[in-house]
Amino acid sequence: MRALVVEHGEAGPVRFADVEDPVPSGDEAVVEIRHIGLNFGELNYIDQWPAGAVHGHDAAGVVIRAAADGSGPPAGTRVAVGMAPHAWAERVAVRPASLGTVPESVDLAAGAALGIAGVTPLRVLRRRSLLARDVLVTGASGGVGRFAVQLAALAGARVTALVGSPDRAAGLRDLGAGEVLTDLAGTGRRFDLVLDTVGGPLVEQAWRSLAEGGTIHLVGYSSGQATTFPPGELFGFGEPRAIATYGDMTPTGGELTDLLGLMAAGKLTAPIGLRGDWRDVGDAVRALFARKVPGKIVLDVL
Secondary structure (H helix, E strand, O other): OOOEEEEOHHHHHEEEOOOOOOOOOOOOOEEEEEEEEEEEHHHOOOHHHHOOOOOOOEEEEEEOOOOOOOOOOOOOOEEEEEEEEOOEOEEOOOOOOOEOOOOOOHHHHHHHHHHOHHHHHHHOOOOOOOOEEEEEEOOOEEHHHHHHEEEEHHHOOOEEOOOHHHOOOOHHHHOOOEEEEOOOOOOOEEEEEEOOOOHHHHHHHHOOOOOEEEEEEEOOOOHHHHHHHOOOOOOOOOOOEEEEEEEOOOOOHHHHHHHHHHHOOOOOOOEEEEEEHHHHHHHHHHHHHOHHHHHHHEEOOO
């Protein structure tokens, strides 16, 4: 079967290769993949994975063999695969804990857009009540950011979306952002929660706009820059503020099911900015790195 494997060097970050069909263990289902979802981190930091390994974590398809132990969905079930290894192949073996059942009313391709981009903000935003609180989402035009804006608004937050340029702001108010900014310098708001996907100097700026008792959750570092705090910046009186890391890669089936339920109810949309053929993955990767695509890139496995 064909798969996208890790390629180090100028020809990368991925290439097509013929690989062996998966041999499932007793607690794994075999899924025929129909769509894959690209993520910036797994493609930009490709050296973290061994060359030649089947790459990718997010996809969607149909179960063609149920797990032998009887767990998980039966054959014929449409499923989303989230944060599971080796997902960018024609067929993958997956534990049911990493699968979410896609309702018939939801486009299967939308399931491939979830995974890392949808589960990450859901887990962060569930950590505290957001009703009538001020939430800042940085890098709001990306896949994680567009899901975060929608989910925070659904939870009753007053959402501010921060983007890198005015042309990246399109559609964010329709998703639930009450305010869209390109710079934090002029805002007088104090945020109870900051979901940061950018890192670098922006974290220090967000810290200065953080309310007492507030938290910055670091879920990405797309800027690739260091964060530096001036002397005394992290000292203060009043209710403690915090910076929290995020690195939870535990099974995502429950969250995928919740997100797909919101989609079926018409409360959440998949922010797919580019849909194409996986044979054109090179063009899709270049568009992703050039920041030319708002939201997610989903490729059809043909």
